[in-house]
Amino acid sequence: MTASDWITTLAIIIGPIVAVAITLWIETRRKSHDAKLTTLRALLASRDFPSDPSYQVAITLVPVEFNGCPAVLTAHREFLETANVDTQGMTDEQLKGASDKTNVKLTRLLFEMAKATDLNIRETDIQTGAFGSRGFYERDALLQDSQRAMRDVANILWMQTRMLGGETFDQVTSQPQGNTVPPKDKAKKIEKKK
Incomplete structure (x- = not known):
């Protein structure tokens, strides 16, 4: 057997294996990206209605879907710390301050999530884009x-x-x-x- 025969045989054996591995890798990345995008969409769509169940589910899924994104996980943790402040006994002014702080942390979380999903959205667009x-x-x-x-x-x-x-x-x-x-x-x- 000549060298070209060996190369041809190896290409016949290894080629399909490499092709399947690349296809599986691409599919895994696509599914991960789609899951992140779905979570981001749910949060963007329901962020003005925290009592909406889809908002609660999306907030809960952030650490699962964005597990490999440290910036998102940090923003998520900061958001939860701010959002879970006990508001009982606060004055109206204190409640407004706590709400404003929570909105800032939510905007930051949404911005980091958008960056992680390769979306080109500015943080100011997120702040002013709610409807x-x-x-x-x-x-x-x-x-x-x-x-x-x-x-x-x-x-x-x-x-x-x-x-x-x-x-x-x-x-x-x-x-x-x-x-x-x-x-x-x-x-x-x-x-x-x-």
Whole structure:
């Protein structure tokens, strides 16, 4: 066998293997890029509505989809630290300051994600490019108000049930709502009344 025969034989054997390896590598990169892009799109589309489930899912998926991007992971961690600040007891001014800080960190996160997906978006475009129609905001506010109203209805039904069970209004309102099981002696009295 001559050298050209060996080269031809090796090319016949190695060529398809290399071609398959390159195809698999390209496919893996494409899937990774698509997953990153999907997460970025979900965040960009829902960033003005943090109560939107797709927003919550996208924020949760950032460390998974951008695992090999240290700048994104750092921006994600900083965003979470800022967003998870306890706002209970804050004044309106403090709430606005916390909200502004969170928005800045979210913008930075979105910018780093865009860079990691090879999109040419400026950070200022992300800050000013959000859009939500008034009707959409009103619908979201109405949905939140209706959910609060359902909680109030549930609380009133809880009180009514307790009062129908023989407790007075003062007894019902003095006991925290989380504790719905009456003490043993009260349970016996309620059973005897029946």
